[in-house]
Amino acid sequence: MQIYFIRHGIAADRGSYGEDEQRPLIPKGIHKTQQVAQRLSQLGISFDTLLTSPLMRAVQTADIFCQANLAADYHIFQPLAPAGNIQAWLDWLTNWRGLGHDTLALVGHEPDLSQWCQQLVQGSIDDRWILKKAGIIGVTVPRTANPIGQSQLFWLAPPRLML
Numbered sequence: 001m002q003i004y005f006i007r008h009g010i011a012a013d014r015g016s017y018g019e020d021e022q023r024p025l026i027p028k029g030i031h032k033t034q035q036v037a038q039r040l041s042q043l044g045i046s047f048d049t050l051l052t053s054p055l056m057r058a059v060q061t062a063d064i065f066c067q068a069n070l071a072a073d074y075h076i077f078q079p080l081a082p083a084g085n086i087q088a089w090l091d092w093l094t095n096w097r098g099l100g101h102d103t104l105a106l107v108g109h110e111p112d113l114s115q116w117c118q119q120l121v122q123g124s125i126d127d128r129w130i131l132k133k134a135g136i137i138g139v140t141v142p143r144t145a146n147p148i149g150q151s152q153l154f155w156l157a158p159p160r161l162m163l
Contacts (some may be wrong), residue, residue, distance in 0.1 A: 001096065002154070004047065004105040005113040005137040006065070009033035020053075032159055033061050033134045037068035039162040040136075047071040048101040053080035055107045059089045061134070062107045071105065079107040079125070086116050097143055113137065124148025134159040140157035 010029030017023045025033065050052040051073035052062035062074035073092030079088040089106075096104070106113070117137045131137055141147040 001101070001141050001143060002103050003139050004045075004103070004155070005117055005139065005142055006061065006105055006107045007058040007110055007113055007135050008061040008107060009054070009134045011133075012109070017040045018032040021055045024056050029057075029133065030064065031079055032061070032163070033064045034068070035163050036113060036136070036159050037065050037070060037132045038069055040065075043067045045070065045103075047098065047103050047105040049103075050105045051077035051080060052106075053084070054078060054107070055081060058107045058109065059144075060125070061139050065105065065107070074107070077106075080106060082109045084108070084112055086119060089116070091145070092134075093141075102146040108133070115134065117153070120149075120151035121153050130158070136162075 009025045009032055011025050012023045014020065036066065047070055048061055050065060052058045052074050054076045065071060066118055066156055079085045110131055111127065114131045114137065115125045118125045118129055120139050120141060135158045136155060139151045141151045142156055
């Protein structure tokens with residue numbers, strides 16, 4: 001199974017909105033995210049399921065990916081909010097894997113996404129992986145085993161390599 005960890009696009013500066021959760025993508029972030037989504041579509045990539053953090057900038061990113069026909073729809077998933085719980089996602093993943101799906105996309109935030117990927121691939125976190133805005137990390141996880149430390153990295157790309 002392939003899982004794509006996608007960081008939201010470039011958003012408004014911190015402190016420019018009363019609530020951090022409401023910070024939207026800026027025009028440059030929308031444009032760059034659209035370009036990344038188009039490139040994925042050109043590569044023939046699509047997602048059986050797309051989960052997103054509930055924060056505005058992540059939801060907008062997920063919407064752009066759906067508009068590019070990478071997924072039929074997206075679902076808000078609270079554990080993808082900043083400081084989310086990987087165990088809650090792993091519990092969800094166990095059920096999802098049982099449905100026979102092959103490709104999942106998660107839209108969220110740093111440092112959570114890169115730390116989750118490190119746990120899946122390395123079994124630990126060393127904070128050396130950095131996921132740029134609108135960047136993607138791809139990880140292949142086993143269908144049945146616990147994925148922590150048992151998964152393989154297949155993609156780590158900043159958006160500039162996809163444009």
